[in-house]
Amino acid sequence: MNPKEFGGDSPWPTIFDAVGFGVILVDADARVLLWNGWLTRHCGVNAQSALGQSLAAVFGDGVSPSFLAGLRNALHYKLPVVLSNVLHLCPLPLYAQTPTSATALRMPHAITMTPMVVSPWGACCLIQVTDSSRAVSREKVLQRHSERLNREVMTDSLTRAFSRGFFDQFYQQEFALAQRQGTRLSLIMIDVDYFKNYNDAYGHPAGDQALIAVVKALTATLLRATDKLARYGGEEFVVILPDCAQYKALAIAEQLRVAVSALKWPHRQSGISDQLTISLGVSTLESCQTCSAAMLLGAADLALYAAKSQGRNCVHYRSPKDAPAPV
Amino acid sequence: MPITGAQLDALTEIFNIGAGRAASSLSDIVGDEVLLSVPRVEFYRASEIDANVLSLTSARLGSVQQKFKGPFDMAASLLFTEERALEIVQEMLGSQVQMEDLVEYEQEAMCEVGNIILNACLSAMADMLAISFESTLPEYSSGTPELVIGRIASDNANPMMLILHMNMCIEKRRSQGTLIFWLSSSSLQELMLHLDNFLARI
Secondary structure, eight states, rough: OOGGOOOOOEEEEEEHHSSSSEEEEEEEEEEEEEOOOOHHHHHHHOHHHTTBHHHHHHHHSSSOOHHHHHHHHHHHHOOOOOOOTOOOSSSSOOOOOOOOTTTTOOOOEEEEEEEEEETTTEEEEEEEEOOEEEEEEHHHHHHHHHHHHHHHHHTTTOOOBBHHHHHHHHHHHHHHHHHHHHOOEEEEEEEEEHHHHHHHHOOOOHHHHHHHHHHHHHHHHOOTTTTEEEEEEEEEEEEEEEEEEEEHHHHHHHHHHHHHHHTBOTTTSSSSSSSSEEEEEEEEEOOTOOOOOHHHHHHHHHHHHHHHTTTSSSSSEEHHHHGGGOO | OOHHHHHHHHHHHHHEEEHHHHHHHHHHHHOOOOEEEEEEEEEGGGGOOOOOTTOOOOOOEEEEEEEEEEESSSEEEEETTTHHHHHHHHHHHHHSSSSHHHHTTTTTHHHHHHHHHHHHHHHHOOOOHHHEEEEEEOOEEOHHHHHHHHHTTTTTTTEEEEEEEEEEEEEEEEEEEEEEEEOHHHHHHHHHHHHHHHHOOO
């Protein structure tokens, strides 16, 4: 701010310097006519150094080409220009505090350029610079919250497998994709054998630990990023295997069964073993097969039922063709 | 008042030059090629206009308005529809926000995109017709098409409308936007006079 422009006793320099945003007035050649204290605080250049200089020279290399292009347009066409902090995060070298190092982070800001005619300078452009760092940081916090909530909705809170809600949505998407592209899709339904007995024998907290261990073993066995394990409910799990043929799905199911056996997790109330085991039902949508998502899921469920009724700790297969149509 | 084919052609050319300038500014900002063109310019009476005439049948619209003053006055509104133009804006911003929230959430960016397009069209007109304009700062509003269009069309002083159908293309995505200028009858006459002077010079 240059007090000389306003005469000795004018209150304007004091008021102008106290304003809570940056105010610059430039003439038709983009030379600085007014420069307030806010700018001095945030870019380290005081009014004495800035006044009479071209704005590009005052900010040096730190000014963005889009700011200079906007200013040229505002001055040439006398039309107002806005630079949002979304499309240009930091067009000017401004900092929360006057920077002490070249690597300091810039303060996000938004800019409004308003062409005007001001006596005695004639055609000018008023540049207002507002600090958007609070909006930007609030946005980041909300974004993080939103991502965390999304993750939580998609994840089962106990086992960290995907949730039933995620499965319902992802399965429909993958099924539609497989039908559109004529690719295969396999499902594996998994049930922990005699899990009610386990809870009765060891208590529910121990049951929770057993489920966590089972999910860890299952997840470690699934190697493709596209294969998703979800908790279907209680001690039931489901694996979606996109673009996976029947023989591969059966091989993966067998690996999953072995992985849980290999835990050697004691289960004294199991009807078939002294360790925790799982039963698995597999079904595959063959390429270009006519079938619904409910039929494929129903077939995998029937296969699981067969595995459980024929001794448990084993893998069974059912084709969706053999599944009854859903009611 | 009758509008000649030559006047419409001249306007289409002016706005295509403006669209080219806007595209170049937008390309610089987003670092991707943005293409803008104005295939068609039409005149209507404000009383004839509703969302159907403008093919803006989206649930919500975003609108950026600026009022221009010069040898003739125009109120300009750039209308973004949710499904079409917003998809492009989302692409530009790399925004993670759901499409249905974008008109509310990205107001500042939408305001700037609108400001770039409106200024580019008016500066092209100023250059070609050798005139100059002043303008208010861009203002953003959003709502149902009836509300947004109703709010602008209720300006009885400006019964004439000049409508630009604008094609936008970024990263192989194509979309349309609509730019509307609202003029009084006398401003329209003045615009036509300047167009005739321009046509006489070339």
